[in-house]
Amino acid sequence: xxRIKFTLAYDGTEFFGWxxxxxxxxxxxxxxxxxxxxxxxxxxxxASGRTDAGVHALAQVAAFDLNNPIxxxxxxxxxxxxxxxxxxxxxxxxxxxxxxxxxxxxSKIYEYRIYREEILSPFxxxxxxxxxxxxxxxxxxxxxxxxxxxxxxxxxxASDEKYEAxxxxxxxxxxxxxxxxxxxxxxxxCGTGFLKHMVRNLVGTLLxxxxxxxxxxxxxxxxxxxxxxxxxxxxPTAPPQGLFLVSVQY
Amino acid sequence: xxRIKFTLAYDGTEFFGWxxxxxxxxxxxxxxxxxxxxxxxxxxxxASGRTDAGVHALAQVAAFDLNNPIxxxxxxxxxxxxxxxxxxxxxxxxxxxxxxxxxxxxSKIYEYRIYREEILSPFxxxxxxxxxxxxxxxxxxxxxxxxxxxxxxxxxxASDEKYEAxxxxxxxxxxxxxxxxxxxxxxxxCGTGFLKHMVRNLVGTLLxxxxxxxxxxxxxxxxxxxxxxxxxxxxPTAPPQGLFLVSVQY
Numbered sequence: 144x145x146r147i148k149f150t151l152a153y154d155g156t157e158f159f160g161w162x163x164x165x166x167x168x169x170x171x172x173x174x175x176x177x178x179x180x181x182x183x184x185x186x187x188x189x190a191s192g193r194t195d196a197g198v199h200a201l202a203q204v205a206a207f208d209l210n211n212p213i214x215x216x217x218x219x220x221x222x223x224x225x226x227x228x229x230x231x232x233x234x235x236x237x238x239x240x241x242x243x244x245x246x247x248x249x250s251k252i253y254e255y256r257i258y259r260e261e262i263l264s265p266f267x268x269x270x271x272x273x274x275x276x277x278x279x280x281x282x283x284x285x286x287x288x289x290x291x292x293x294x295x296x297x298x299x300x301a302s303d304e305k306y307e308a309x310x311x312x313x314x315x316x317x318x319x320x321x322x323x324x325x326x327x328x329x330x331x332x333c334g335t336g337f338l339k340h341m342v343r344n345l346v347g348t349l350l351x352x353x354x355x356x357x358x359x360x361x362x363x364x365x366x367x368x369x370x371x372x373x374x375x376x377x378x379p380t381a382p383p384q385g386l387f388l389v390s391v392q393y
Numbered sequence: 394x395x396r397i398k399f400t401l402a403y404d405g406t407e408f409f410g411w412x413x414x415x416x417x418x419x420x421x422x423x424x425x426x427x428x429x430x431x432x433x434x435x436x437x438x439x440a441s442g443r444t445d446a447g448v449h450a451l452a453q454v455a456a457f458d459l460n461n462p463i464x465x466x467x468x469x470x471x472x473x474x475x476x477x478x479x480x481x482x483x484x485x486x487x488x489x490x491x492x493x494x495x496x497x498x499x500s501k502i503y504e505y506r507i508y509r510e511e512i513l514s515p516f517x518x519x520x521x522x523x524x525x526x527x528x529x530x531x532x533x534x535x536x537x538x539x540x541x542x543x544x545x546x547x548x549x550x551a552s553d554e555k556y557e558a559x560x561x562x563x564x565x566x567x568x569x570x571x572x573x574x575x576x577x578x579x580x581x582x583c584g585t586g587f588l589k590h591m592v593r594n595l596v597g598t599l600l601x602x603x604x605x606x607x608x609x610x611x612x613x614x615x616x617x618x619x620x621x622x623x624x625x626x627x628x629p630t631a632p633p634q635g636l637f638l639v640s641v642q643y
Contacts, residue, residue: 264402
């Protein structure tokens with residue numbers, strides 16, 4: 144038995160997220176089906192984190208155990224041949240038998256793309272959030288770095304998620320930056336880990352700031368929540384198609 | 394009654410081409426449904442030419458008659474609201490009552506994109522032809538301009554198309570260029586008009602040259618066909634998803 148690390152890209156449009164769901168196309172399910180065909184036995188794949196339905200990955204990391212002694216380059220080719228074109232294995236490596244893509248991740252980078260012009264290209268609509276309305280972009284750019292540092296992010300957690308008492312909701316965000324790139328806004332965030340919906344809720348919150356519905360003090364308050372602050376009280380959750388998992392650092 | 398000119402972009406992936414077909418999603422059918430809703434009566438739309446299933450347009454031109462006195466900017470917004478995001482109206486103009494998008498077109502530009510690296514990005518697979526095999530690109534680039542000028546393009550016509558006796562198969566190609574653009578090959582052709590499948594057959598023929606299956610003399614022969622040369626004897630027809638109608642000149 145050997146442990147293998149995959150780096151893969153996917154277009155999330157046609158998948159119901161990463162995690163296996165019965166009778167629905169998911170990235171994990173599609174990948175496991177391909178690997179199980181090669182292994183001629185069930186293969187279980189773990190990723191650095193679950194991405195939601197419609198969310199994309201430029202370089203997700205996943206790991207699994209395999210008995211089949213197929214050389215790594217051949218494995219990459221064989222899996223890519225079995226996968227639909229919306230998922231591509233970019234890199235295949237031998238990993239330590241103990242390698243765990245979630246627990247060993249030091250940090251992750253996500254990017255969120257917002258398109259601001261009136262007419263959205265038919266070639267972009269799967270990959271940006273279309274927001275052709277006025278925004279105070281300067282204030283959004285000024286306040287985005289307030290998210291950096293160690294915070295209890297319960298206000299940015301998914302409101303429908305069940306959290307156990309005492310479950311750590313503190314995360315460390317290394318960088319949080321919004322920049323203008325031609326006709327789009329790009330938000331990039333790097334942190335130790337992210338709660339479910341956290342990046343989309345951060346973007347939704349920045350959009351509220353851009354619309355003038357939330358100000359510096361309001362954002363600071365969301366980042367210093369009281370223990371009774373409800374999960375997901377920030378937001379709203381920005382739509383999934385603008386979100387890309389850019390990379391995972393180990 | 395007034396005549397209106399639309400400039401529109403579409404992602405051809407999910408359409409069975411431009412032309413209306415019963416019970417299949419087509420660009421023309423989708424556009425006519427939206428306009429008919431606004432007009433509250435059937436509207437017939439003519440384009441500068443039919444694009445095949447899977448072929449894209451960056452700036453197709455279409456025209457139609459409308460009784461509804463809606464101002465042009467409102468018409469654009471209303472139609473874009475009714476259309477799926479895979480079709481976008483970019484520009485709306487008043488046109489001469491006699492304006493005919495096919496007959497009045499002076500020239501058209503098409504582009505064909507070929508991706509040559511081994512791993513095709515999940516975000517590109519709808520928009521390029523993936524050809525990760527050796528090609529003699531220099532010879533392809535050298536010979537592409539031989540296509541320029543006036544030729545009887547019967548060898549590059551669709552083999553399944555019915556042509557009437559004496560139907561003109563002569564077209565004038567102004568420019569025919571192949572260039573390398575990073576990790577892809579881009580073929581761009583500008584001409585007075587194109588037969589069905591002609592651009593894809595030109596690309597298929599250039600790929601045969603790149604593979605060493607066809608040489609300069611063979612290409613010249615295809616461009617100076619005998620009257621008995623079968624339709625579509627050049628080629629094969631390159632797949633549709635690499636092809637973009639770039640623009641139409643009037």
